[in-house]
Amino acid sequence: MKALILSDKEFRTKQYEALSELVIGHLKKKGFETKEYAIGREDLAFCMGCFGCWVKKPGECVISDQIASINYKYINSDVTIYLSPVIFGQFSANIKNALDRWLPNILPFFERRPDGSTIHPGRYNSYAKQIFIGYGDDLEPEDAKLFEDIIKKHRRNTEVLIYTDSSEFLQELEKIELRKVGSRI
């Protein structure tokens, strides 16, 4: 079993160190082989909204940098865990860059969901389960709630947790099934 971890090089706080140790320990205990990418400002270019990953080189970003190997690992992992600082209630810039450039992994078409909203269908038959763990010193409850809404409201088969230095956090992490999800993301 394989797990991919994405983290932000610019936010190596004490809280991050504790969280990372806990998550890696948890994965190890469950028998996962892990690969971590710590993303810095110079590692990934900004998505340029060209849609080349849909109509020029379907499934691959046209900008060549680390994203090809990140997306490759994501598709071939069972679980992907994002250790993201919560900034203004969303992902930090470096984590968001990786997420913006995750776009090649889905199809350009529109699909209607049971609740009537629109979504892009999956390109693959199954995906790594995406688990987003937000952290931050003095996190406002409003920002933590917004972080959860951004992840859960319009997506399927994702999990979100806010890191707190408590036993409940580990209990919540334990509850998450660590395995691939289907094509519904």
Added chain:
Amino acid sequence: MSSKKLVVIINASPKVKTNPSVSGYLSGLQESYMEASGIDIHHINVRENLSSKDTDKDFEIMRKADAIIFNFPLYIFCLPGMLMHFLQDYVTYRKDGPAAGTTAEASAVFSGKSVQRIYAVVNCGFPEAYINEEAVNVIKSFSRKIGAMFRFGVLLGSGGMIIGNLDYPVMKTMKAGLEEAFQTLADDILKEGQDSIENKSYEANFPRRLYLFMGNRFWYSEAKKNGLKKKALYQRPYLK
């Protein structure tokens, strides 16, 4: 009344200059409303700002402006990473730059101005405008962090139909909505409105099924232009 107002209009589309963006187009529309109301304008293109060596010049203008309007597309249900870099850098500038320690409220009191106002104009390619709500709330949170006053958001669905189509009957509601929203925005800056204003949402008045059908056809024709067959769009390059 105090001196002439200054608004910073920010185009935070990650698209490169040769590729026209909805956010750039909307920034241009806002400009005409501000000009007609006698408000001074400073434009910032986030991609250009981040690649320039002198980002602080723009940050200083932002710090002193009466209002800031953020125009950006929704990327994976929130702000593009590029805009997040810009906002993170701006907060660092406010914290560590020449005016460190000066809150927006303190600057306002010192200069006799009212607290800085922030607006967000967010567009997405899906037909539903409400999907932009969380992104507007991110700008609201950013406003709190810099001590500015978030006023309202403009949430736009069917973003792909905005450029060049506003005069078509199906876009009549959208066009009228944008006119009303941008006029409200200019009045709010000018009159220093205090009453809260609800977010405004607009979508194309177009049968949804047809919008989705046309959207799907669009991708096939774009792929064809690149010499790709329909089937190629479904490639799975990372399957082991």
